[in-house]
Each structure stands twice: as C-alpha cells, then as structure tokens.
Amino acid sequence: MGKLRPGHFVEAGLWLALAAVLYIYSFDFDQSIEIYKYGAVAWPRAILLLIVIAAVGQLLYHWKSGDEATSGTIGAATDDGSEEAAIESGHSSIQWYVSTFVLLTLPFAYMRLPEWIVQMFSLGEGALTSTKLICAALVIALYVFMMRRNHVGGMLALPILFASMLEDMGFYATAPFFIIGVMFLMGERRPKWMVIITALILGILLFLFVSLLYVGLPTGNIHPFYDFGNWVVTLLQ
Amino acid sequence: METFSNFIGGTIALFSDPIGILIFVGGVIGGMLFGAIPGVSMLTLAAILLPFTAHLSAEHGVMLFSVIYCTGVYGGAITAILFNIPGAPENAPTAFDGYPMTQKGQAGKAVGAAVMCSALGGTISAVIMMAATAPIADWAISAFGPPEIFALVFFGLAVAASVGAKTLWKGWLSILAGLLIAVVGLDPVGGIERYDFNMPYLLAGIHFIPTILGFFAVSEIFVQAEKKATGVYKAPKVSVDFPSLAELITHKFAVVRSIVIGFFCGILPGIGATLAAFMGYNEAVRWSKDRAQFGKGKLEGVISSETANNAATGAAMIPLLALGLPGGALTAMMVGVFQMHDMEPGPLVFINSPDLVWVVFAAMFFANASILVIGFLETKTIINLLRIPFQFLAPMILLLATVGAYAVRGLVIDVVVMFVAGVLGFFLRRSGYSVAGIVLGLILGKIGEQTFAQAMQMLHFEWSGFIDRPIALVLIISGLLTILGSIYGAFFKKHHSVDHAAGE
Numbered sequence: 062m063g064k065l066r067p068g069h070f071v072e073a074g075l076w077l078a079l080a081a082v083l084y085i086y087s088f089d090f091d092q093s094i095e096i097y098k099y100g101a102v103a104w105p106r107a108i109l110l111l112i113v114i115a116a117v118g119q120l121l122y123h124w125k126s127g128d129e130a131t132s133g134t135i136g137a138a139t140d141d142g143s144e145e146a147a148i149e150s151g152h153s154s155i156q157w158y159v160s161t162f163v164l165l166t167l168p169f170a171y172m173r174l175p176e177w178i179v180q181m182f183s184l185g186e187g188a189l190t191s192t193k194l195i196c197a198a199l200v201i202a203l204y205v206f207m208m209r210r211n212h213v214g215g216m217l218a219l220p221i222l223f224a225s226m227l228e229d230m231g232f233y234a235t236a237p238f239f240i241i242g243v244m245f246l247m248g249e250r251r252p253k254w255m256v257i258i259t260a261l262i263l264g265i266l267l268f269l270f271v272s273l274l275y276v277g278l279p280t281g282n283i284h285p286f287y288d289f290g291n292w293v294v295t296l297l298q
Numbered sequence: 299m300e301t302f303s304n305f306i307g308g309t310i311a312l313f314s315d316p317i318g319i320l321i322f323v324g325g326v327i328g329g330m331l332f333g334a335i336p337g338v339s340m341l342t343l344a345a346i347l348l349p350f351t352a353h354l355s356a357e358h359g360v361m362l363f364s365v366i367y368c369t370g371v372y373g374g375a376i377t378a379i380l381f382n383i384p385g386a387p388e389n390a391p392t393a394f395d396g397y398p399m400t401q402k403g404q405a406g407k408a409v410g411a412a413v414m415c416s417a418l419g420g421t422i423s424a425v426i427m428m429a430a431t432a433p434i435a436d437w438a439i440s441a442f443g444p445p446e447i448f449a450l451v452f453f454g455l456a457v458a459a460s461v462g463a464k465t466l467w468k469g470w471l472s473i474l475a476g477l478l479i480a481v482v483g484l485d486p487v488g489g490i491e492r493y494d495f496n497m498p499y500l501l502a503g504i505h506f507i508p509t510i511l512g513f514f515a516v517s518e519i520f521v522q523a524e525k526k527a528t529g530v531y532k533a534p535k536v537s538v539d540f541p542s543l544a545e546l547i548t549h550k551f552a553v554v555r556s557i558v559i560g561f562f563c564g565i566l567p568g569i570g571a572t573l574a575a576f577m578g579y580n581e582a583v584r585w586s587k588d589r590a591q592f593g594k595g596k597l598e599g600v601i602s603s604e605t606a607n608n609a610a611t612g613a614a615m616i617p618l619l620a621l622g623l624p625g626g627a628l629t630a631m632m633v634g635v636f637q638m639h640d641m642e643p644g645p646l647v648f649i650n651s652p653d654l655v656w657v658v659f660a661a662m663f664f665a666n667a668s669i670l671v672i673g674f675l676e677t678k679t680i681i682n683l684l685r686i687p688f689q690f691l692a693p694m695i696l697l698l699a700t701v702g703a704y705a706v707r708g709l710v711i712d713v714v715v716m717f718v719a720g721v722l723g724f725f726l727r728r729s730g731y732s733v734a735g736i737v738l739g740l741i742l743g744k745i746g747e748q749t750f751a752q753a754m755q756m757l758h759f760e761w762s763g764f765i766d767r768p769i770a771l772v773l774i775i776s777g778l779l780t781i782l783g784s785i786y787g788a789f790f791k792k793h794h795s796v797d798h799a800a801g802e
Binding site: 083092217223259265 | 467523694716
C-alpha cells in the first residue's frame with residue numbers, strides 16, 4: 062500500500078471525476094471549425110488528458126513518498142501555514158467535512174427551493190415572496206444551529222449565504238448581520254464592540270461607495286427590504 | 299540618453315497630475331500597510347482594488363498596481379523583524395535573522411537595514427528595467443509571432459508549475475485547473491459555446507475579477523479564520539537607526555549578489571519576489587564563511603533577503619510590458635487592469651502608449667525610493683495599526699470584495715462566484731495547491747489557446763514548423779527541459795530545497 066491514505070484516493074478521485082464529467086460534456090460542443098482543423102474540443106480535451114496524467118502521477122507519488130514536498134518545487138517558500146492550521150485544528154475529520162458540506166449547500170438551497178416549491182404546488186406569482194421569506198427564515202435557522210458547532214464551516218458558508226440573499230433582501234438590510242456574523246465567527250463576543258465596528262465599517266463603506274462614487278448596490282426586490290434599501294440610498298445621495 | 303529623457307518626461311507627467319500624485323501616495327502607503335499586516339497581503343489589496351481601476355485611466359491603474367507591488371514587498375519586513383511574523387511570504391527569510399536581532403536589542407538596526415536595502419534593491423532594479431524593457435520590446439515586435447508567444451506561454455507555465463505548490467503534480471494540477479476555467483465560454487476561433495451548461499452567465503466565460511478576488515482576498519480570510527489569528531500583538535518600543543555606511547560597505551557583496559539574484563528571479567515567469575528573498579538568503583548562507591551565525595541575528599541575512607525581494611519587482615515588469623506575459627499573481631492582475639481598458643500588455647504598448655510606460659517606470663522608481671522616507675516615518679504607525687484585531691478587519695475586507703465584485707457588471711452572481719472561489723481556494727490551499735498557479739493558468743489560458751490556434755494556422759498544422767522558428771524552438775525545448783528536470787528532481791533526488799534554509 063505504500064504511504065497512501067484514504068484522503069489521497071479522494072483527492073485523485075475528485076480530479077478524475079472532474080475530468081470524466083467534463084470529457085462527457087465536451088461532446089456537446091464537438092463541432093468542427095472550417096478554418097481550424099482541431100475544432101473547439103481539442104484544447105479542452107488536451108487539458109483534461111493532462112489532468113488525468115497529473116492526478117495519476119500525484120497518486121503514484123503519494124504512494125511512494127507520502128505527504129513529503131517534492132524537491133524540484135519550492136513550495137515551502139510560499140507556504141502560508143494553511144496546511145498546518147488544518148492539521149492542528151482537527152478540521153480534517155469526516156464529520157467536519159460532512160457538516161461543512163451541508164452548511165455550504167444551504168445558500169444554494171435558498172437560491173433554488175422557493176421557485177421549485179411555487180412550481181410544484183402551482184402557487185400563484187404572489188406566493189413567491191412569502192415562500193422566499195419562509196425559506197430564508199428556515200435556511201438561516203438551520204445555519205445558526207449548525208454554525209454553533211462548526212465555526213470554520215460557518216465562516217466558509219456565511220459569505221455565500223449573504224451573497225445568495227443579496228438579490229432579494231438587498232445589501233443594505235443584510236450587511237449589518239453579515240458583519241456581526243463574521244466577527245462572531247472570528248471569536249469576537251463583546252456586543253459593544255460589535256455594534257461600534259459594524260457602524261464604523263458600514264459608515265466608511267457607504268460613504269465611500271454610495272455617496273462619493275455612486276456605486277449602485279443591490280437594493281433587493283422583496284417588499285419591506287426593497288423599500289428599506291431605497292430609503293437608505295436616497296438618504297445617502 | 300533617450301532613456302533618461304523619457305524618465306524625466308515620465309516623472310514630470312507623474313508629479314504634475316494631482317490625481318496621479320494622490321494615487322501614487324495612496325499606493326505607497328496602502329501597499330506598505332497591507333504588506334505589513336499579517337493575514338492580508340499586497341495581493342489582497344490589489345484584488346480588492348482591481349474592479350475599481352475601471353474608473354481610473356489605464357495609466358493610473360497600472361501605475362497604482364506597480365507602486366503597490368514595490369512597497370508591498372517591503373511592508374512585511376517590519377513585522378518580520380519585530381514580531382517574527384512576516385506580513386507576507388516574501389518577507390519570511392527576513393525574520394530568520396531579523397527577529398533574533400530584535401531579541402538582541404538591535405531591532406532599530408535591523409529595520410534600518412531593511413529600509414535601506416529595500417530601497418536600494420528596488421531602485422536599482424527599476425533603473426535596469428527602464429534601460430532594458432524598451433530594447434527587448436523593440437526586438438520582440440519583429441521577432442515574436444503567434445508561435446513564439448505560444449512557446450513563451452508554454453515555457454512560463456512549465457516554470458510556474460514547479461513553483462508555489464507542495465509537489466510538482468499539485469503545481470501542474472493548479473495550472474491545469476486555471477486553464478480549464480479559461481476554457482468556459484466561447485472558443486477563440488469559431489465562437490462555439492463551451493461548458494455553458496445552458497446558463498447564460500457562463501456563456502460570457504467566468505469573469506477573472508470575481509475569481510481573483512475569491513482566490514486571493516476571500517480565501518486568505520478563511521485561512522486566518524481557521525488559524526483564529528486574533529492579531530493582538532504586544533508592540534515593543536522601536537527606534538529606527540541607519541546602519542552606518544561602513545557596515546553597509548562591508549556587506550556590498552551581499553547587496554550586489556542579492557540584486558542579481560532578485561533580478562533574475564523576477565524576470566523568470568512564476569517565480570517572483572518570494573523566491574527571490576529565499577534564494578537571496580540561501581546564497582548568502584552558502585557564500586558565507588561563518589554559516590553558523592545565520593539565524594542567530596546576522597545583519598547580512600536581513601540585507602540579503604530584503605534587497606533580493608525588492609530587486610525582483612522591477613524585473614517582473616519586463617516580461618509583462620515587453621512580451622505581454624505576466625510572471626506572477628500581481629502582474630497577472632495588471633493584465634486584468636489592461637484588459638478592462640481594452641488594451642493588451644505587450645510590445646505594442648510602447649508604441650501605442652509610451653506615456654503610460656514611462657509614468658509607470660517613474661512611479662516604480664520613486665515608490666522604491668520613497669520606502670526610504672516613509673519607512674522611517676511610518677514604522678511606528680504600522681506597529682500601532684497592528685493592534686487592530688483581525689476580527690474587525692475581516693468583515694471590512696469581505697464587504698470591500700463584495701462591493702468590488704458586484705461593481706464590475708452589476709451581477710449578484712459574480713458575488714456568489716467570488717465566494718465560491720474563496721471556498722475552493724481555501725480547500726486547495728490547505729491541500730498544498732497553489733492559488734497563484736490557478737490564476738496564472740486562467741490568465742495565460744486564453745492567450746495560450748488563441749496563439750496556439752493562430753500558430754497552427756500559420757504553420758499549416760505542421761508541428762515541424764516550430765523547428766524553423768529558432769526562438770519558439772528554444773523556448774519550447776527550455777520548457778520541456780524544465781518539466782523533465784522537475785520530474786527527475788521529484789523522483790530521484792532527496793528532499794532538498796530552499797526551505798532547507800528556513801530550518802524546517
């Protein structure tokens with residue numbers, strides 16, 4: 062078996078699966094181009110082939126030398142300690158990966174679910190807004206429940222969750238909660254400081270981008286949030 | 299002489315333009331601060347600023363990035379010396395001898411040496427850059443066609459793959475992942491849709507700005523979150539004093555050697571300032587008579603690494619401006635600045651916009667020189683700024699990135715793509731892949747495929763056509779030798795590399 066761990070197989074498997082899936086999809090655009098003999102698929106397929114070679118080479122290397130760095134590379138020169146942090150913090154157990162994966166799917170659930178529910182039960186257009194609000198509440202509740210036990214996973218998922226709600230709830234209503242969430246996940250527990258810093262960050266950001274540079278941030282499109290966003294914008298400009 | 303008058307012209311253009319001065323000063327201070335604060339780097343700052351350079355002129359945008367590059371490389375030296383926390387990887391070897399000097403009560407001298415040597419290495423490198431770039435670009439215009447550019451991209455990727463990742467294979471997988479992202483969208487010859495999965499968003503290709511923001515700014519925050527770096531340091535009192543002239547003269551060989559090493563590291567694609575610092579330090583140890591003193595507070599260690607990393611900055615601009623080929627993450631972002639203004643970096647920039655080139659060159663020269671002034675004035679401010687806990691900095695950086703990604707095209711999906719790239723970057727980094735490799739692959743992938751297609755059409759699909767083109771042939775052979783050499787090294791040699799000097 063050499064020095065292989067299950068993680069090495071997962072790593073190689075992910076690359077090979079990626080290559081296989083993209084190879085299958087490459088038939089979708091397998092068209093010839095009159096002036097170009099190799100067509101549209103030669104370049105991506107060559108990359109996929111090289112990925113397969115590199116993934117297999119990597120597996121063989123792990124089999125022979127384990128996790129050691131190769132001598133031809135100067136990887137350690139740019140090492141930022143992210144690997145050590147991962148090993149020390151114990152965030153490499155299967156439970157951690159599962160919980161993080163679930164956390165990461167939450168935002169995508171919010172992006173898809175409301176439309177599906179409305180279609181499935183053939184509810185009217187008007188029902189979409191309330192469905193979205195209910196889904197948002199559920200997703201956030203589930204997120205908070207799971208995040209308490211997995212701060213790093215929570216940190217990875219929070220920005221995507223924030224981004225997934227930008228379209229509907231707008232930047233102005235969600236950003237304060239996002240700032241407080243990030244501070245909480247990074248270990249801040251003093252409410253006074255959280256309020257001060259949130260106000261400070263939003264003040265600087267909104268003054269700079271909305272008042273000075275007129276960057277239009279998403280105001281949201283669901284009733285109370287949309288009005289709130291527009292109210293803030295008129296206040297600032 | 300023409301170079302000199304161009305330089306004067308660039309200087310006048312730079313300092314007669316109030317907005318230009320403002321951007322220059324902002325870049326100098328910003329680069330230094332982001333370089334100094336552990337957990338963020340000049341790449342974070344550059345990624346955050348990238349979307350907003352659309353509002354600046356191309357000249358100002360590129361100038362801003364080159365200034366950030368120069369001072370950002372220096373910024374981390376202060377924290378490396380005082381707290382043994384290099385603000386950025388390119389200052390890591392500075393800590394090997396800088397921190398022991400602080401422990402011996404010689405912090406002032408170490409910081410002073412870092413300031414002087416950074417300024418010296420950087421300005422000399424800038425001077426060589428000014429003299430060398432235009433002739434290289436002139437030569438490239440007549441000698442470089444699509445086959446040569448493709449060969450150069452190939453060589454660049456081959457070198458880049460063997461740097462930055464934990465193993466050779468991970469280096470290649472990083473590059474290939476970047477190349478794969480570049481495939482999404484329309485193919486360069488026939489305009490055929492590739493990997494769009496029926497989503498209109500993917501049809502236009504994955505935009506490089508959210509990707510770069512995610513890989514550099516966002517994943518950095520995630521790595522810090524996992525380390526739970528609180529960033530509260532006990533700030534020691536520090537004064538800055540110049541090392542005496544006599545001391546510097548005794549180290550003149552170290553300075554010259556580091557400039558040469560730094561310059562060559564900078565000019566090669568994929569290597570850049572970090573490796574320059576390590577190589578400079580490594581060679582200092584190797585050439586020294588009393589090697590045992592290194593790592594125990596030897597001034598020469600600080601001098602070697604700080605001179606080398608700044609010497610790499612000017613050199614890195616040569617392949618970018620003369621050949622259009624970015625060698626590292628920051629120069630790849632500069633390509634982004636050019637592209638946002640519908641320009642391509644490369645030899646033609648010298649003909650079409652010589653003003654831009656010379657303003658950038660002058661700005662780099664003065665940015666390096668200003669390290670000397672600001673380095674002395676700002677050291678205490680930087681120490682105080684380090685007291686800002688990271689949990690206050692993190693939401694600010696994430697929101698700046700959000701605004702930046704959204705502002706490019708007004709699409710919320712760009713923000714989602716950025717954060718997903720951040721999560722991917724986080725997992726790739728902790729498994730030893732190189733995010734810089736991915737971004738380099740992403741930027742060079744489009745250039746590579748396009749020039750490959752043009753080269754093949756030019757050579758009537760005969761691969762043997764490369765043999766008749768000596769420059770392309772040499773570059774391809776060098777690339778192949780690099781790959782073979784690193785495979786040989788990976789399989790047959792014992793674990794020996796630059797990190798050996800790091801005492802790991």
